Amino acid sequence: MAELDTGFFVRWLTAAAAAVEREADTLTELDSAIGDADHGVNMRRGFTAVTAALAEKPPASPGAALGLAGRTLVSKVGGASGPLYGTLLRRTGRELGDAATVSREDLARALGVGVEAVAALGGAAEGDKTMLDALLPAVRALPRSFAAARQAASEGAVATVPMRARRGRASYLGDRSIGHEDPGAASSLLLVSALEQTAGRGDG
Amino acid sequence: MAELDTGFFVRWLTAAAAAVEREADTLTELDSAIGDADHGVNMRRGFTAVTAALAEKPPASPGAALGLAGRTLVSKVGGASGPLYGTLLRRTGRELGDAATVSREDLARALGVGVEAVAALGGAAEGDKTMLDALLPAVRALPRSFAAARQAASEGAVATVPMRARRGRASYLGDRSIGHEDPGAASSLLLVSALEQTAGRGDG
Amino acid sequence: MKMLINVPERVVTDALRGMALAHPELVVDVENQVVVRRDAPVAGKVSLVSGGGSGHEPMHAGFVGRGMLDGACPGEVFTSPVPDQAVRAASATDSGAGVLFIVKNYTGDVLNFDMARELAEDEGVQAARVLVEDDVAVTDSLYTAGRRGTGGTLFVEKLAGAAAEEGAPLERVEAVARQVAGACRSYGVALSACSTPAKGGPTFDLPPGELELGIGIHGEPGRERRPMMTSGEIAEVTVDALLEDWGGSPPTHPVLALVNGMGGTPLLELYGFNAEVQRVLAARGVAVARTLVGNYVTSLDMAGCSVTLCEADDELVRLWDAPVNTAALRWGC
Amino acid sequence: MKMLINVPERVVTDALRGMALAHPELVVDVENQVVVRRDAPVAGKVSLVSGGGSGHEPMHAGFVGRGMLDGACPGEVFTSPVPDQAVRAASATDSGAGVLFIVKNYTGDVLNFDMARELAEDEGVQAARVLVEDDVAVTDSLYTAGRRGTGGTLFVEKLAGAAAEEGAPLERVEAVARQVAGACRSYGVALSACSTPAKGGPTFDLPPGELELGIGIHGEPGRERRPMMTSGEIAEVTVDALLEDWGGSPPTHPVLALVNGMGGTPLLELYGFNAEVQRVLAARGVAVARTLVGNYVTSLDMAGCSVTLCEADDELVRLWDAPVNTAALRWGC
């Protein structure tokens, strides 16, 4: 299997930014049902800044690319998703160290650490109707294939629909949070889909 | 022709109050198109108080009945219509003096003075799209018959529709006041109709 | 239209009860709808009394207190008060130095306050009157009821109030009020109609993509409708309407600026609008001495804004800075 | 939904520009979205810094000034600020006596301020944090993000601000803030949803004949919908929700009461609602020491209200009465 180089990570983050840009209104719409109607705007602001940062200071390694993206999200997004996605990417990047290329398995392991950091920071667990419900299954499936990860994220996002939210803003709604897809799970699916898409273009 | 006694005037004012109560929403609706949506509420507040005042201190003469009604309107209505209708009734009542009964001709003469006082107070003339456009024709026709007065008031009120307002709130709209009936002309018609109705019941 | 009320008929008296409970420094006569300073009458001081229809809160009752009004008489919603109310407010606050009625130029206000003035003088109160007619949207004074009194009222009440607080006699307070009334110009824009409790819904229809220029403060529609504009464009139209009325050339003295919300527009937007207003004023060469941003002269829940400019010499700026201590405007004390 | 804005992305920076122009007594860093007192850092004084998503104006930037906050960091609309903003506000106002971050309990606010606190301490700033979680509508703290911070924030900022202004050291200011946070309870009701600039329309659907009980201040829907009620009925539901949380028996000390508008409800209605709230409080045996009525902790143009009660011993009442001089709250100076 091909190793993933810095270019791959830059292309992944760029594809993620494009997906967020395209789906921003949908994310905001989802957040409007059970949150405060800003998730799409937040993600767009963050990923626009990520693209700019990557162009301005091209990173030297996969870990550096994720670190830069994570720091940028922390300093541009705010809200719950800023620190959470920021932590996800920073922590994953730190795990990758400064290796010039990494394998899919390396990435799966590092992402596992990143996702655990998100869980620790936000105090949420699987089933709480958050981004974790898409991220955790995706990370578990990633060792199999990029497609499996995307598939798992997709199922995870759909599975949030019948859940009752226990963390984040949606939790204030109690039972009324049931019946809506979690916006963070939806944006996580975008990131994982972008990963599959980038890999499918010949790097995975 | 029968002379009009105090009872007639009390019945007239009571019938007017009932008509205002019935049509309050319509008057407010008219005022909403070219004013500030309160004419029905104002008139209802005023005439409810008039009915109460007449019951509490039964007047001793036609002039006293109108005087009491006029003072009540001034102290309860506010807005433009309060002082204007209040002046109309007070001034008319003063003209009638303390005669125990008056003829239709006496009433027409006295109302003429009352309506002139309204014109002087508000600085409006016929054609300015105000209550005067119903009141002035009605007073001119009253010497002929109560029915003629009502007819004239009705035509006068309808005639305000194509007018451009030059006094009162509607004047701020300029040409956009065209095409709407003046609320004050509509309420004046109610008063004149109540007069005809009261007379028809056997006193006119 | 849902409202936080009990019944429409009691909206004003309910509000006065609630105001009394929040402001022990005011004496509120709920039944007669009169609000006066607790320390009134203030010995030797000219009293300022204003009033008008309710629905413009905090104006006028929120401007009662040291350095501004001595008394206010709120009428029913958008209905000028009856003469009795104004007479009571005058009698309760007159120290013998006389009373100045500050009247917004609406047919109803003028008629009722004129009656009040006569009645007050019958009671031995020396009473003067100043008319506020600052709304430049009413261009055709001959064929209308004349210019409406809107945001300029705040400046007349504040500046004349400061003069009165300093002990100026009635003629001087009246002169200041008249000077200020002459120095003020206002222009308002609505993004939505307001809903009155009596009507229970919007007082006019404003389609989604349009705004209404040159509105008054009584929920009455304005003179012109335009497709929706940006905050910057609205600032341009507004400032230019004001300056045109100054005769094309900017005022000689710096201005006091009021960037006022009509009630339903968030403060976040009003501050942003202020940035645009100040940008346009600067571009047109108008110096700004002081700026006040907020909901002061409102039209219930109407979304929109108005701008009032008051050309102010050093003395007027000094009077603006003078202490004021009311429910809605408070500084220096 | 029409708004008085240029483009949604610039709403907050436009507002900050406009605020700077209206308030020369504040230093506004528009680019970095930080507002601080002009005289900051005040020698020897503990600094109070707060912030949160924009859309709640005048909170927090309107509470910056003598006797209240030293700095504020407004995030995007309904989005908590990023750590950098809070760090900047802390650094700019720290006199060496330390900084207290006042944080409303929302996941985003907590996470970003926690990061900020770490970063500030790295820079050598002694930083403490107090959490405001006063919203009794959130009953099930175990299975939620915990109680939201709403109207109680005003009391924490005012009372801790007064203590800091008097020269209390960080531990004491923090203790006051914690006491106040524990003594506050809030409950909110929406008659309409608010519209965010980004969404351009209402954040939830509320049918004509219904209201939403137990709302937050971020345009998020509440926990329960009911047919529309009168002002008096809403006051009963609200006060009873608050008192139930006190354990059924009324607070021992008198309360400070905030009768707060969500932004789109006219002041006229808020005062009327206050009358009802005070009636219910009296009927339930709750003594009220002070009352504040107005739009202070808002949710853009949302129509509705919230009530916050803060149980206050003599010392807290004294701190409430202490001078405060900010854009939105001003007395005694």
Ligand SMILES: Nc1ncnc2c1ncn2[C@@H]1O[C@H](COP(=O)(O)OP(=O)(O)O)[C@@H](O)[C@H]1O
């Ligand atoms: N404690 C948490 N742990 C994990 N994810 C969370 C947590 N709280 C919120 N989220 C995620 O964040 C998303 C909301 O992000 P966003 O709307 O940008 O922030 P905010 O809620 O501050 O407005 C939610 O849909 C959820 O997936």
Ligand SMILES: Nc1ncnc2c1ncn2[C@@H]1O[C@H](COP(=O)(O)OP(=O)(O)O)[C@@H](O)[C@H]1O
């Ligand atoms: N100057 C005037 N002269 C005569 N009638 C007037 C004048 N101004 C207003 N009106 C009448 O008053 C009516 C409005 O009354 P109302 O709505 O109760 O008072 P307001 O205009 O103060 O709200 C108008 O429809 C008009 O007929």
Ligand SMILES: [Mg+2]
């Ligand atoms: Mg959100």
Ligand SMILES: [Mg+2]
């Ligand atoms: Mg009217």
Ligand SMILES: [Mg+2]
């Ligand atoms: Mg009226």
Ligand SMILES: [Mg+2]
């Ligand atoms: Mg948010």
